[in-house]
Amino acid sequence: MSNTVMTKKGKIADLRSRDEIKAERRKERTGVYLVVPGLLLLLLFFAVPVMVLLSMSLYARPEGASIGEFVPALEFRNYATVLGSYWPDLLRSFGFALIATVLALLIGYPMAYLVAVRLRQHGLLQGILLVLLIAPFFSSFILRTQAWKQILADEGFVAQTMKFLAILPADGHLTATPFAVVAGLTYNFLPFMVLPIYANLGRLDTRLLEASGDLYAGPMTSFFRVTLPLSAPGVFAGTLLTFIPAAGDYVNAALLGNNRNTTMIGQVIDSRFFKVIDYPGAAALSFVLMLSILVLVTIYIRRFGTKELM
Amino acid sequence: MSHSRGQLPEDPKIRALVQAMSQRSMSRRGVLGAAGALGLTGLLAACGTGGSGGGSNGPAAAVKDISETDPTVNWANWTLYLDYDDKEKTYPTLDQFTKQTGISVNYVEDIDGNDTYYGKVQGQLNAGQDIGQDLITLTDWMAGRIIRQGYTQELDHANIPNMANLLPNLQNVDFDPGRKNSLTWQTGYAGIAWNKKKFPKGLKNVSDLWDPALKGRITVLDEMRDTMGLLMLENGVDITGSWGEAEFGAALDDLRKNIGNGQIRQVKGNSYKEDFISGDAVAGVVWSGDIVQMNFENDDQWEFIIPEAGGALWSDNLMVPIASPRKSNAEELMNFYYDPKVAAEVAAYVNFICPVVGAKEEMEKIDPSLVDNPLIFPTDEDLSHAHVFRSLSAEEENTLGSEFQSAIGA
Numbered sequence: 001m002s003n004t005v006m007t008k009k010g011k012i013a014d015l016r017s018r019d020e021i022k023a024e025r026r027k028e029r030t031g032v033y034l035v036v037p038g039l040l041l042l043l044l045f046f047a048v049p050v051m052v053l054l055s056m057s058l059y060a061r062p063e064g065a066s067i068g069e070f071v072p073a074l075e076f077r078n079y080a081t082v083l084g085s086y087w088p089d090l091l092r093s094f095g096f097a098l099i100a101t102v103l104a105l106l107i108g109y110p111m112a113y114l115v116a117v118r119l120r121q122h123g124l125l126q127g128i129l130l131v132l133l134i135a136p137f138f139s140s141f142i143l144r145t146q147a148w149k150q151i152l153a154d155e156g157f158v159a160q161t162m163k164f165l166a167i168l169p170a171d172g173h174l175t176a177t178p179f180a181v182v183a184g185l186t187y188n189f190l191p192f193m194v195l196p197i198y199a200n201l202g203r204l205d206t207r208l209l210e211a212s213g214d215l216y217a218g219p220m221t222s223f224f225r226v227t228l229p230l231s232a233p234g235v236f237a238g239t240l241l242t243f244i245p246a247a248g249d250y251v252n253a254a255l256l257g258n259n260r261n262t263t264m265i266g267q268v269i270d271s272r273f274f275k276v277i278d279y280p281g282a283a284a285l286s287f288v289l290m291l292s293i294l295v296l297v298t299i300y301i302r303r304f305g306t307k308e309l310m
Numbered sequence: 311m312s313h314s315r316g317q318l319p320e321d322p323k324i325r326a327l328v329q330a331m332s333q334r335s336m337s338r339r340g341v342l343g344a345a346g347a348l349g350l351t352g353l354l355a356a357c358g359t360g361g362s363g364g365g366s367n368g369p370a371a372a373v374k375d376i377s378e379t380d381p382t383v384n385w386a387n388w389t390l391y392l393d394y395d396d397k398e399k400t401y402p403t404l405d406q407f408t409k410q411t412g413i414s415v416n417y418v419e420d421i422d423g424n425d426t427y428y429g430k431v432q433g434q435l436n437a438g439q440d441i442g443q444d445l446i447t448l449t450d451w452m453a454g455r456i457i458r459q460g461y462t463q464e465l466d467h468a469n470i471p472n473m474a475n476l477l478p479n480l481q482n483v484d485f486d487p488g489r490k491n492s493l494t495w496q497t498g499y500a501g502i503a504w505n506k507k508k509f510p511k512g513l514k515n516v517s518d519l520w521d522p523a524l525k526g527r528i529t530v531l532d533e534m535r536d537t538m539g540l541l542m543l544e545n546g547v548d549i550t551g552s553w554g555e556a557e558f559g560a561a562l563d564d565l566r567k568n569i570g571n572g573q574i575r576q577v578k579g580n581s582y583k584e585d586f587i588s589g590d591a592v593a594g595v596v597w598s599g600d601i602v603q604m605n606f607e608n609d610d611q612w613e614f615i616i617p618e619a620g621g622a623l624w625s626d627n628l629m630v631p632i633a634s635p636r637k638s639n640a641e642e643l644m645n646f647y648y649d650p651k652v653a654a655e656v657a658a659y660v661n662f663i664c665p666v667v668g669a670k671e672e673m674e675k676i677d678p679s680l681v682d683n684p685l686i687f688p689t690d691e692d693l694s695h696a697h698v699f700r701s702l703s704a705e706e707e708n709t710l711g712s713e714f715q716s717a718i719g720a
Contacts, residue, residue: 066459066704068432085716154527155589173526175590176575259569259577259719271720274429276712 050290057283068277078284086268086285090292093265096178096253097246100185101193104242105235107186108193112234113227116201133194145184145255149175152256176258184252189245193238200234201227236304244293265289373440377638381413384636385445385643386420386427388626389580390603391496393659403655407646413639418443423579424452424533431631435461440633444640447495451535453627454485454701462491463630469641472648475667479693480625484701492627493644496599496656497663499685499696500536500622503601503614504593505586515617516544519593520573527592528574529582530565534714535699537577537595539622541565543697549622550697558710566717577718586612598685602661614685616695623696625665657686 016024060073083090115133119126136144152158152174162168174180204227212222228235250266257263265285273282392401404415420443421427427448431441435456448456456462467473467489476494486492502513513519519528530537539549541561547553568574575591576582583600585591587608601614630640646652650668657664658677663686664670670687673680684692702710 061708064705067455067707068428068436149584150588153588153590171525173575173590176526258572258575260572263719267720271715275423275425275720276708276715277425277429277432278708278712 053283053287057280057287059280059283061280068279070279075280078280079288082272082281082284083288086265089263089268090265090285090288092261092263093247093289094292094296096182096185096264097243097249099182100189100246101239101243103182103186104190104193105239108190108238109197109235112194112197112201116198117204117206117227120206130198133191133198136191141188142251142255145188145251148180148184148187149255152180175256176262178257178262180256181253181262181264184256185246185249188249188252189242192241192245196237196241197231197234200231200237204230232304240297240300244297247293248289373633373635375637376635380636381411381639382416382636383413383444383639383643384416384418384442385447385640386418386443387447387495388421389419391419391447391626391660392417393656403647403652406652407643410646411642413642415643421447424449428452428456435459435632438633440635441631443631444634444636445628445643446631447626447628449533449624449626450483450485450698451701451707453492453629455704455707456629456631457486457491458704461632463632463634463637464490465493465630465644466637466641469638470645470648472645475648475650475653477665477667480665486627492629493648494665495626495628495647496660497623497625497665499598499616499663500531500533500540500595500624501598501614501616502540502593503586503596503612505589505611506613507611508589508592512613513593513615513617515619516540516595519595520568524573524593526572526575527590528568529576529578529585529591529594530574531582531595531597532577532579532718534711536597536622536624537565538562538714539697539699540595540617540620543620543622544617546619548697549620549699551700553700555710558713562713562717569718599660599662602683602685616692621696623693623698661686663688 055072056070057078058072058074058076059070059078060075062069062071065071111133115126115129119129150156154173154175159168159174162174163170163172168174208226208230209222212226217225248266250264250270253262253264253267266289269282269285269289272278272285393403394400395402401417404417408414427446434441436459470493473489473493476489480494480497481489483489502516502519504513506512509524511521511523538558538561541564542549542553542557545557545561545564547557547561565574569577576585578585582591582594582596583604586594586596586604596614598614601612605612628640628644630637634640647656648666650666651672653664653666653669654672654676657669658673658680661683670681673687680686688696
C-alpha cells in the first residue's frame with residue numbers, strides 16, 4: 001500500500017506524481033468538510049449545553065431570593081451538598097443498572113444466538129423472531145412499564161400464584177419493590193442488548209465451529225473458546241447500550257418502585273429541578289452522573305475493550 | 311405618535327431587552343436574561359438562570375389587549391376538571407360560552423402538578439414572555455407564589471360582575487387580598503379513604519392508616535400541603551396558624567417512619583387512583599372529588615371521610631399570566647363560569663366543592679341527588695373541620711419543600 005520508499009540517504013521519497021498528491025489532499029479535505037456539520041451539531045447541542053450545565057451547577061441562591069432566582073457564582077458547595085444527601089441514590093442507580101445489564105446479557109445472549117446462528121437456515125422463522133425482538137419499540141415505553149404494574153399487582157395472577165406456592169409471603173408484594181424496578185430495567189433495555197449481539201453473531205463464520213469440533217472441542221468448549229470471544233464486540237456494545245441509559249433511567253423506578261429503597265438518581269434530578277426548583281442542585285447531580293458514567297465506561301473500555309468495536 | 315420615555319415597546323421580547331439595557335450597569339445576569347428573551351440562548355432562559363426580573367418587582371407588565379380583534383382564549387387546566395361529553399367529545403359549557411360570546415376557547419389539560427407546571431413556565435414568565443395561555447389554574451399556595459413574583463395580571467372586576475357570587479369565605483384570601491389577581495375555580499378536601507370490602511373496619515383518623523393490617527397497602531399524596539397538613543392536624547397542630555419548623559419536623563418524622571417501615575407503599579400524585587383501582591392500595595390520603603368519580607365508575611368501592619382531627623382544604627385558582635394579550639376574553643370566561651347555572655353544570659361533573667353561591671339551587675334542576683352531597687355543597691359544620699395550610703415564606707417553601715422531597719425519597 002505504501003507509496004513511499006527509503007532512498008539511500010535515508011530520506012523518504014514520494015513515488016506519486018504531483019497530481020496524485022493533489023487529488024489525495026482534496027480527498028482528505030472533503031473528508032474534513034463532511035465532518036463539519038456533525039461537529040457543529042455536537043458543539044451546539046452537546047458542548048454548549050454541558051458548559052451551561054456546568055456553570056448552572058455553580059450558581060448560588062442569594063439570601064432572601066424568591067423561588068427560582070439564582071445568581072452566577074462559583075458555589076462548589078453545591079456538589080458537596082447534593083452528594084452528601086444523595087450518594088446512596090447514585091450508588092443504587094449504578095447497582096441496579098449493573099444487575100439489569102448482567103441479567104439482560106444472560107437472557108439476551110441466548111436469544112441473539114438462537115436467531116442469528118441456530119436459525120440461519122430458516123429464513124422465515126428468523127425474520128419473525130427478529131421482528132418480535134424489535135416489536136416492543138412499536139409501543140410506548142411508559143405504557144409497557146405501566147402494563148407491568150398491572151401484571152405484577154397484588155391482586156394479579158403472578159403475585160397470587162407466588163403467594164399460593166409460598167414463594168412470596170402472604171403480606172408480600174411485587175410492585176413497589178427493588179425487584180420490580182430491576183425487572184423493569186432489564187425488560188425495557190433488553191432489545192438494546194440483543195440487537196448488537198445479534199448483528200455480531202450474524203457474521204459468525206460457522207465453519208470455525210466445525211473446525212473446533214474437528215479438533216475434539218465439545219459444544220461448551222467451542223462456545224467459550226470460539227463463539228464468545230468472536231462475539232465480544234457485540235457483547236461489549238450491548239452492555240454499554242444497556243448500562244448507560246439504565247443508570248440514568250427514572251421511569252421504571254417512578255412507576256415500579258417505592259419511596260424507600262428504590263429511588264434512582266434520575267428521579268432525584270427530576271424532583272430537584274421541577275419540584276424543589278433547585279436548578280444548581282439538579283445541574284450538579286446531572287454533572288456528577290455524567291462524569292461517573294464517563295469514568296466507569298472508560299475503565300470498562302480499558303479493561304475489556306476490543307479494538308474492533310461493533 | 312412617538313413613544314414617550316416611560317412607555318415600552320409592546321413586543322415582550324424587545325421590551326425585556328430594552329429594559330435590561332436601560333439598567334445603568336448591565337449585569338451579566340441581565341444580559342443573559344435579555345439574550346434569553348431574544349431566543350439567542352433559549353436554553354439558558356428555559357432553565358430560569360435568573361433572568362432579568364425575579365425579584366419583588368417582577369417582570370414587565372401591561373401588554374396591549376387584543377381581545378377585541380382576536381376572539382379566542384387559551385386556558386390551561388388539570389385533567390377531568392371540566393364537564394365533558396363522552397359521546398360528542400366536547401365540553402358542553404365551553405360550547406355554550408362560545409355561542410354566547412363569540413369567543414372560542416382552546417382548552418388544554420396541561421397541568422398535572424403545581425410544581426411541574428411552574429418548573430415548565432417559570433423561565434418564560436420571569437422574562438415577561440407570553441406563555442401561550444390566557445388563563446391558568448393553580449392551587450392556592452402556587453397562586454400565592456406567582457402573584458407574589460409578579461407573574462400575573464391584575465383583574466378588572468368590572469368585567470366580572472358575577473364575581474359577587476363567590477362564596478364569602480373565599481372572597482378574601484391571604485395570598486391575594488381582595489382577589490385582585492385570582493378567582494377560585496374549584497375547591498376540595500384532602501382526607502382519607504379506604505376500600506370498604508377489603509377493610510370493613512374503616513378509618514376515623516390518619517393514625518388508623520398505621521394499622522398493621524394495612525401494611526404496604528397505603529398511598530399518600532405527594533402534594534406536601536395535603537399530606538403534611540393531615541399529619542400535622544393529627545398531631546393537634548393548627549395548620550392555619552403560626553406553626554414552625556418543630557411542628558413540621560415532628561409530622562415529617564411520622565411520615566419518614568411509615569415510609570421506612572414499609573407501611574406506606576407509595577407517595578404519589580394523581581396516579582394514586584390506579585393503585586386504588588388495581589387493589590395495590592387499600593387506603594390512603596386522597597382528594598375528595600376523585601373518590602366520588604372513582605366510585606361512580608367502579609361500583610361504589612370506597613369511602614371518603616375528613617379525619618376527626620381535621621382535613622385540609624384547598625382551592626384551585628384562575629389567573630391571567632403576565633404578557634397574555636387576551637385578558638378581557640379571559641375575564642369574560644371567568645364571568646361566565648360564575649353564573650350559578652353554569653357552575654352547577656360543572657359541579658355535577660367534577661364533584662369538587664362548588665365555589666359559586668346559588669349553584670346549589672340550580673343543581674336541583676340538573677341532578678337533585680347531588681344537592682345534599684357534602685363533598686360538593688358542604689355545610690358550615692363540614693367546613694369547620696377543614697383547614698387551609700398557611701402560606702409559607704419563600705425561605706420556608708425552599709427548606710420545607712426540600713425536606714419533604716427527601717423524606718419521600720425523591
